[in-house]
Amino acid sequence: MTARELVVLGTASQAPTRERNHNGYLLRWDGEGLLFDPGEGTQRQLLLAGVPSSAITRICLTHFHGDHCLGLPGVVQRMSLDRVPHPVPAHYPASGAEYFARLRAASVFHDVLDLREEPVRADGPVAAGPSWTLEARRLDHPVEAFGYRLVEPDGRRxxxxxxxxxxxxxxxxxxxxxxxxxxxxxxxxxxxxxxAPRPGQRFAFVMDTRSCDAVRALADGVDLLVAESTFLDEDAVLALEYGHLTARQAATVAAECGVRTLVLTHFSQRYRDPERFRAEAAAVFGGELVVAADLQTVPVPRRLADQRTGPPP
Structure with missing residues (x-):
C-alpha cells in the first residue's frame, strides 16, 4: 500500500506572512491525491514540496474566500501544461459556480485538462473510490462552506x-x-x-467555520483531523463574529470526538508565536497534536489493530 499522508502546502489565513503561504493541503491516500483549498501560491508550494501536478487526482474547495481558492488558476494551468492525462473531479459549493468559472478561465492558456466539475449542494456523499467514500457537510461561515470527510469502510485482517x-x-x-x-x-x-476486525481509516478537513454540529459530525472518530484555528481563545469574540474556530475550540471538538491526530492550521497573522496554539490546544486534547508548518508532511496514523499486532500478511 502506498503512503497515506498529508502534505501541508500553506498555513496562513487571510494574509500570508514571510513564513506562511496561503492555504493548500494535499492528501495522499493510496493512489489518490486530493488537493484541498489551493490558495494563492499553491503551484509554487507544490514545487517546493516535490509534488508533481500529476499527483493531483481530485480538487476540493470548502468555499470561495480568496485564501482558499486563488491558487486554483495556477494549479489548473500547470496541470494543462504538464498534460496530466487523468480526469480531475472538482468539488466546490454549488452557490459559488460563478466564481469557479472565473478561476478556471482566469487567463489565456491551452486548456487540455479534463477537469470535471462536481458542485456540492447538500450534506452527504460526493464521491467514491474503490475503498473509500468522500462526504461533505455544510459548515457555519458567512459564505456557504463545506467540510469534507474521507471514510474507508471497516474490514477484516x-x-x-x-x-x-x-x-x-x-x-x-x-x-x-x-x-x-x-x-x-x-x-x-x-x-x-x-x-479479526480491521477498522477503516478516516480523515476530515474542517476549514472556516464557527463551532457547530457539522464540525463534530466530520470529526467523529477520525484518525487525522485538519482543523482551522484562526484565533486563540483570548479572541473568541472575534472568532464568533467572523465565523472561525479558536485553537481551544478545535481541540475540544477533537477530544470529544475521539480524534487521534489533530492538525491545527489557518493561523491569523496577528499571532507571532505558534507555540501559543499548541499550549492552548494541549490543555484540552491529549492525542497527537501538530501545529502545522508550511511544507510539512503528516502521516495518517496507523490503524490501532496494526499497532497492536503488526502489519497484515
Missing part, C-alpha cells in the same frame, strides 16, 4: 496462524474473503474464524 490451522492457503484465502465461508478439506471455515 487475516490471521496467518488461524489460516494455517484451518488449512486455508493460496487462492482459497481470496475466495474466503469474497464468499465469507468455504469448504477446506471437508471442514467448513468461516471468515470470522480466521480473521
Amino acid at each position: 487475516m490471521l496467518p496462524d488461524a489460516l494455517a490451522a484451518a488449512g486455508v492457503a493460496g487462492p482459497d484465502v481470496g475466495r474466503l474473503q469474497r464468499e465469507g465461508v468455504i469448504d477446506a478439506g471437508g471442514r467448513t471455515v468461516r471468515l470470522a474464524d480466521v480473521s
Whole structure:
C-alpha cells in the first residue's frame, strides 16, 4: 500500500506572512491525491514540496474566500501544461459556480485538462473510490462552506496462524474473503474464524467555520483531523463574529470526538508565536497534536489493530 499522508502546502489565513503561504493541503491516500483549498501560491508550494501536478487526482474547495481558492488558476494551468492525462473531479459549493468559472478561465492558456466539475449542494456523499467514500457537510461561515470527510469502510485482517490451522492457503484465502465461508478439506471455515476486525481509516478537513454540529459530525472518530484555528481563545469574540474556530475550540471538538491526530492550521497573522496554539490546544486534547508548518508532511496514523499486532500478511 502506498503512503497515506498529508502534505501541508500553506498555513496562513487571510494574509500570508514571510513564513506562511496561503492555504493548500494535499492528501495522499493510496493512489489518490486530493488537493484541498489551493490558495494563492499553491503551484509554487507544490514545487517546493516535490509534488508533481500529476499527483493531483481530485480538487476540493470548502468555499470561495480568496485564501482558499486563488491558487486554483495556477494549479489548473500547470496541470494543462504538464498534460496530466487523468480526469480531475472538482468539488466546490454549488452557490459559488460563478466564481469557479472565473478561476478556471482566469487567463489565456491551452486548456487540455479534463477537469470535471462536481458542485456540492447538500450534506452527504460526493464521491467514491474503490475503498473509500468522500462526504461533505455544510459548515457555519458567512459564505456557504463545506467540510469534507474521507471514510474507508471497516474490514477484516487475516490471521496467518488461524489460516494455517484451518488449512486455508493460496487462492482459497481470496475466495474466503469474497464468499465469507468455504469448504477446506471437508471442514467448513468461516471468515470470522480466521480473521479479526480491521477498522477503516478516516480523515476530515474542517476549514472556516464557527463551532457547530457539522464540525463534530466530520470529526467523529477520525484518525487525522485538519482543523482551522484562526484565533486563540483570548479572541473568541472575534472568532464568533467572523465565523472561525479558536485553537481551544478545535481541540475540544477533537477530544470529544475521539480524534487521534489533530492538525491545527489557518493561523491569523496577528499571532507571532505558534507555540501559543499548541499550549492552548494541549490543555484540552491529549492525542497527537501538530501545529502545522508550511511544507510539512503528516502521516495518517496507523490503524490501532496494526499497532497492536503488526502489519497484515
